[in-house]
Amino acid sequence: MTAVPLVDLTPWYAGGPAGRRQVATDVDRALCEAGFLLVTGHRVGTGVADRLCREVRQFFALPPARRARLACFSGGRGWVPPGVPAAVDPDGRGTPPDLRESFAFGAERVPVAVAGTAEEEWYGPNSWPVEVPGLRPAASAFAAACSALAQDLLRVAALALDLADDFFVARCSGETWTVDLERCPARQEVGTVAPGQLRVGPHTDVGTLTVSDRRPLTDGLQVRALDGGWVDVPSAPGALTVNAGDLLARWTGDRWRSTPHRVLPPPVEDPTEELLELAFSAEADPWTVVERLPTAAAGPTRYEPVTAGRFRRSRTDSMTVG
Template sequence: MPEPTVPLIDLTDWYGGDPAARRDVAEQVDRALSGIGFLLVTGHRLRPPLLDGVREQARRFFALQPAAKAPYACRVGGRGWIPPGAESNGASEGLDTPPDLKESWTFGPDGAPGRLVGTAEEAWYGANTWPAEVPGLRAAGQAFGAAAGALADDLLEVFSSALGLPEEFFTSRCAAPPWSVNLNWYPPHSAVGTVSDDQFRIGPHSDFGTLTILDREPGTGGLQVCTAEGDWVDAPFVPGALTINTGDLLARWTGDRWRSTMHRVLPPPADVPTEELLSLVFFHEADPDVVVETLPTAAAGPTSYEPVTAGGFLRSRLESITVA
């Protein structure tokens, strides 16, 4: 049987503490991120009751009438409801694609670290808003954000080990990350109507930050990943496994040793007109004032990038996908 396009890695061996098992996990991660740039993980912190609880509350919000959701509307990168038509991820790749066929509820950490208070980077830690109509969303969302953040720290330690760096290399530069959670709802074809040929639930793009943690639902109009050969392949779905991928900042940090891989979410299928999906997405970032530059070690890949601040880079990428 051929190897799956996206490798499956059990983090139980990392948490177990055996040095040989931990080295094996780190080596598997390095191969995955050097190849497809994606991996599936089991043995993680995000338990089914937590994930089910977030979905239940999020679906209650997305089921509200547009007039009830409108007071919570925000721009891409804000906190609240990103309505249909507000975002076009393909634009980040220079593609002239129609707006993405999705809605999102987004939130992040509460409060900036002291060193950033009063600076331009404090804006990354804006106040969260929560819908009064769905009072359970706040607790469910915050629980998901906390658990995903802890898992992101674990993964960053694995990543550092995979590169032969001290385990705290990345976590020390992501001590107060302005992470964001997007609860992405993809309406069914019966709700969106006619779909343009070049329109997607999420257009082709790479993620912008360090890493992404995704809990997805299976579907015909689901996630696809672009291989190094330029072919689009369906991302495998394994019940209980999370999908992890690296973003542009980590690719820059590693000099393209690790790929920030293009991916997309297919349009709602006309032959399954009632298919609606809800993805839970945790975008992890470096501290916005951290300077990201290619590793000055043998672990780095062939590309030498100019240094950027994490916040400045992320800001430019978010602006590129915002529909005016």
């Protein structure tokens, strides 16, 4: 793998079988080789993301004491302040704290299937800043648009693996998701950068698909290639970044890669560069049993069946929290 590919979804939405098959083939190749791709021709309007960027910048501009009212641990809902210890990276090494802060929210409505069970923990009320009343509606609109895109991509994934069109969407209803709005301050703000310290340390994502809007597009995002080296993720106007998570990789018997990725430290040559990323993470319904797929395309798997909720819990329990 030498580059993260760009896939135009326009033929998928045009509806022709040849165009849909080509999109599915391109997505399959990208997830096999890189685990990442950029998508254009999607239906997430730029105005939706632009509006959310404006609102969340107002939140991050609040005095620290006001943001602290919504403080939470990594993986929670609310404000994760700078300096929270990074999780152990995929190589098992501890890393210095990431040079970022974030605001997180997720699905609130509890599905009937999990009401009163342990899986209810994946749902619940979000915390919103009263000082930025426009954040909640802007964030909700972005989440809804990304959820619809994720459902479309899961149908693409089903075609790529010669599964029934609704195989994944029937098990990933769109009711379980999280959004992380991440800000990486400029070098002039963070000051000294410790050896090995990054804006975002090496990690993989937990769920099925992550859809990200990156600002600016040239943001230092890198993915680990098959040879162990790091490859820059390119940019394209209007494109969103999509990557497979650990659960989807497990589901496909590792046909598709959940690729370690990182974001480089703030550049010395541009001390005013600040990054903003809007990341939507789609999750399988927690009661879904993830097991060998009924298709030859995925091949055998070395994994035992597990529910999506139990898998997610095993990952969050291993996280380092602040």
